[in-house]
Amino acid sequence: MHNVDYEKQPGMENFHPSLVKGPVGINMNYMGEADVFGPEAKISARKVNFYYGAKRALNNINISFSPRRVTAIIGPSGCGKSTFIRLINRMHELVPGTRFEGEILIDGLDILSPACDAAELRKRVGMVFQKPNPFPKTVFENVAYGLEVNGVTDKHLIEEKVVDSLKKAALWGEIKDRLKDSALGLSGGQQQRLCIARCLAVSPEVILFDEPCASLDPISTAKIEELILTLKKEYTIVIVTHNMQQAARVSDNTAFFLMGDLIETGRTDRIFKAPRDKRTEDYITGRFG
Amino acid sequence: MNKRKERLIKYLFTALAFSSLVFLIGIVLVLFKEALPIFGKVSLKAFLLGESWYPTSEPPEFGILPLILASLWVTLGALVICVPIGVGSALYLHELAGPRQRAILKPVIEILASVPSIVYGFFGMVILSPFLQDTFELPIGLCALTTSIILGVMATPTVASIAEDALSYVPRSFREASFAVGADRWQTLTKVIIPAAGSGISTAIILGMSRAIGETMTVLMVAGGAAVIPHSVFDPVRPMTAAIAAEMGEAPVGSDHYNALFAIALILFLITFVFNIAAEFISRRFRLKLGLSR
The missing domain is CATH 1.20.5 (Single alpha-helices involved in coiled-coils or other helix-helix interfaces)
Known part of the structure; x- marks a missing residue:
């Protein structure tokens, strides 16, 4: 996998490893190996440490995420993968007693700096959670919520956005007659797609999925995965998953976390076929985790 | 075996x-x-809507409207006090208080609930009523306003603790979902958390009302005791509970007066019964709404 013919990768016609730009010397893996699939980084984390009280949860994480690609973060429970993606939209701020060091750049701007407004950031970086968490409101109100809190008052615009988001989330066909019904009456899989629609409605650039299929049945899971593959045409996607088959199915790049360390990143096919680190190999072959 | x-x-x-x-x-x-025997002498309508309560006059008059209105006035007055303080405390505890403030405030609110009603009554008689009498230059300090304030304080812990429970039943994931689309704390509170906890908060308010309308000792001590239709909050009043407590000792067993007092108790029971059913109904809907089932 070392001499990848980039010209033959879909969407990569104009891409050459030498074009990879990024924080020079920061992410050796990304830079040094030209191993990550995609153009220059949308998101780059540099020297990120994270603490819950005195307990260190992330150690010196350096990683980049390519735009309009899916990056899977895998690793055993408690390895820091959820902790890490929650930094990207600053959800960690909802937990008291946490502390971080380092920076995370999105389009070159440090989103962890106090100068960056968390609410503004979260509009750009949406999140879908482990358990579907629609509000106890109607389907329509759920999707419109993000627009409403961001000061959109134009009814037509809201309606247009809601319909558009539901279509993008592959939910419109099933649900177009139930817009005024409670969202809690939907099945788990529909609820999760509704949450995706709610996130799409505010037009994010990045979508973080935190084990989005953990509570879903295989059919609903397949629908979500299919949806993720469609969404990556427009959005930069980071997905945390416990499920290695899922990582293999949906992602272009994979990052393996273990006990707060980033062990290895690379193209998903390469990671699964030829892991370079013994620990990655042990994990993906099921020797632990 | x-x-x-x-x-x-x-x-x-x-x-x-x-x-x-x-x-x-x-x-x-x-x-x-x-x-029931009283309704052989007075019609239900005359009993409920009669404007004079002179059970020991000759001939006696058994109209309990002044008593009902007194109960409603002081209860509504109590709500004006206990809803803002109770719901406000619940919101503060749930949303703003740090661990230290919670550790102080929660027990304090619970202790407020455990103060015996006679102590509240005593406080009302000796401190609040003279104070109000001086401040508003009233002929008498024992009046509907005094009663409302004391009852409001008494019902506050009920409202605060049940409303706080309702808020804490709102799953944390709602808050996360709201923040994740760019809402701020205030929007999350007003558009997601309070609506989600709304029926739970209504239950808290209804139970606070039940507490206020059924309270006897305090009311007996501070309401002033005049069985007259109140025209202002400064009028002394005689709520239903106070009438029963004050008069039961003097009413000969089996007399009309005795039966009439039981009829007041029955009406009071029906009112609190309706309140409790409503509270139960609303809280059940609340749990369903949050997907907590049953």
Whole structure:
């Protein structure tokens, strides 16, 4: 996998490893190996440490995420993968007693700096959670919520956005007659797609999925995965998953976390076929985790 | 042998559990039995809407409208006090208080609930009523306003603790979902958390009302006791509970007056019964709405 013919990768016609730009010397893996699939980084984390009280949860994480690609973060429970993606939209701020060091750049701007407004950031970086968490409101109100809190008052615009988001989330066909019904009456899989629609409605650039299929049945899971593959045409996607088959199915790049360390990143096919680190190999072959 | 023992235990606990039902039925039966004779003398309408309560005059008059209105006035007045303070405390505890403030405030609110009502009554008589009398230059400090304030303070812990429970039942994931689309704390509170907890908060308010309308000792001490239709909050009043407590000792058993007092108790029971059913109904809907089921 070392001499990848980039010209033959879909969407990569104009891409050459030498074009990879990024924080020079920061992410050796990304830079040094030209191993990550995609153009220059949308998101780059540099020297990120994270603490819950005195307990260190992330150690010196350096990683980049390519735009309009899916990056899977895998690793055993408690390895820091959820902790890490929650930094990207600053959800960690909802937990008291946490502390971080380092920076995370999105389009070159440090989103962890106090100068960056968390609410503004979260509009750009949406999140879908482990358990579907629609509000106890109607389907329509759920999707419109993000627009409403961001000061959109134009009814037509809201309606247009809601319909558009539901279509993008592959939910419109099933649900177009139930817009005024409670969202809690939907099945788990529909609820999760509704949450995706709610996130799409505010037009994010990045979508973080935190084990989005953990509570879903295989059919609903397949629908979500299919949806993720469609969404990556427009959005930069980071997905945390416990499920290695899922990582293999949906992602272009994979990052393996273990006990707060980033062990290895690379193209998903390469990671699964030829892991370079013994620990990655042990994990993906099921020797632990 | 063992089987018999098991059966015995089963019967014993069944009996204990159903004893509450027996008590309830007993109370209701006695209320009806003792109350009904009065309606042979006075029509239900005249009883409920009659404007004069002179049970010991000759001829006696049994109109309890002044008593009902007194109860409603002081209860509504109490709500004006206990809803903002109770719901506000709940929101503060749930949303703003750090661990230290919670550690102080929660026990304080619970202790407020455990103060005996006679102490509240005493406080109302000795401190609040003279204060109000001086401030508003009233002829008498024992009035509807005094009662409302004291009842409001008494009902506050009920409202605060049940409303806080309701808020804490709102799943944390709602808050996360709201923040994740760019809402701020205030928007999350007003657009997601309070609506989600809304019926739970209504339950808290209704139970606070039940607490206020059923309170007797305090009301007896501070309401002033005049069985006259109130025209201002500064008028002394005689709520239903106070009338029963004050007059039961003087009413000869089996007399019309005696039966009329039971009839007041029956009406009071029906009012609190409706409140409680409403609270139960709303809280059930609340749990369903949050997907907590049952």
